[in-house]
Amino acid sequence: MINLESLYSANARNMKKSVIRELLKLIQQPEIISFAGGLPAPDTFPVEDLRKAADVVFTKHATKALQYGTTEGDDDLKAELIKFEERQGLKLGKDNVLITSASQQALDMIPKIFLDPGDYVIAGRPTYVGAIQAIQSYQGRMLGIPFSPENDGFDMVELEKRHERAVRDGKRMKYIYVIPDFQNPSGICWSVEKRQALLRFAYRHDYIIVEDSPYREIRFIGENVPSIYQLDQQGENRGIVINLKTFSKILAPGVRIGWIIASPVLIGKLVTAKQAMDLCTNVFAQKWLAEYLKTGKIYELIGKTCDLYRSKRNHMVEMLEKYLPKRWDLTWTKPEGGLFLWIALPHYIDTDQMIHKAIARNVAYVVGSAFYFDEPEKNAMRINFSFASVEQIEEGVKRLAAVIVKEIELHESGPRGQTSPEGL
Secondary structure, three states: OOOHHHOOOHHHHHOOOOHHHHHHHHOOOOOOEEOOOOOOOHHHOOHHHHHHHHHHHHHHOHHHHOOOOOOOOOHHHHHHHHHHHHOOOOOOOHHHEEEEOHHHHHHHHHHHHHOOOOOEEEEEEOOOHHHHHHHHHOOOEEEEEEEOOOOOOEOHHHHHHHHHHHHHOOOOEEEEEEOOOOOOOOOOOOOHHHHHHHHHHHHHHOOEEEEEOOOOOOEOOOOOOOOHHHHHHHOOOOOOEEEEEEOOOOOOHHHOOEEEEOOHHHHHHHHHHHHHHHOOOOHHHHHHHHHHHHOOHHHHHHHHHHHHHHHHHHHHHHHHHHHOOOOOOOEEOOOOEOOEEEEEOOOOOOHHHHHHHHHHOOEEOEEHHHHOOOOOOOOEEEEEOOOOOHHHHHHHHHHHHHHHHHHHHHHHHOHHHOOOHHHO
16 A cells, blocks of 8 residues: 655644634534634524625626636725725725735635745744644744733733744744734733834834734724724734734624735735635625625624623623632633634643543533644643524533543542542
């Protein structure tokens, strides 16, 4: 039989399966309450409005929608996206926008065009597993930066120290990857001061900033903060920020459409990379979304989604406060938007091991170690609050709390509190 391993490229051998995708295969049973996936609430999907938009495409644009399109993306969709971003303060031309097959394609294109084997990306600890996968697949590495105790962005002192040491050791950094709005997995939002500080850091060292913004519009508490792209545009306007957006969280993930905002020079290079991937993004889907956006209904949809997620987030925080033990070494974030919060447990609890006990109690989460490139911290977990119902949130937290309490009790009771196999 052929030895496939001997034929795989170095890039292929560096590819790793997604821990989250593999976990989701294990928790498909209906009795399991899952806080694991990053799934939007299905009742937010505007099914009827999308059906009407599809009817318009088949009635008016069928032949164009079923034909090849340009790699850059459909002009009608780009025009609607420029209007959409203008409401958030961005001034864009069509050469600033590239349509992608959701933002994950963008996350794959960026290391493809920037990284040589062994190059480094500066990123948070923890950070999005999809970005880690993409960087690994091109033999890249990460310089991990912890977040500040205030959960308002990077610990900038640590960024300076770790960066200086890495440069001294001969490590070559290419870009900075951040999710400043309701970060996946932690749910934290960067302050404007930290965004400005990161921009100044990038200016000093001539780095690109990749600003991943899938949740930016899903803010349900507090005031909007300018994006890093906007801060650059309104400031020195050096064009060093690549902003990634997607319809997956503000409309429906099944449409698989996203967009990149960047300088025309960067967009041109990304277009070249995309040509080798898929020639063009799904043309019908682009025409379909353009027609939907023309109705203006997406703004009402985002508002309703934020209202729903606010209530679910508040309920989950309330249930965590109700069922989890009150301890200094057991904490969770309280996000102002997005889909996730992050629970940090006592250092001796290994959530990689505990997940099997949780599933046995019919509740699931994502292990915290999945969000680290190296030296993973194993005493944390990511919890999704957007998908489960209010009733499931309470019951799921109750089940999860029981598992956590049991782990704490086993540790604190010591060896004498644990029954040996001989004593059974």
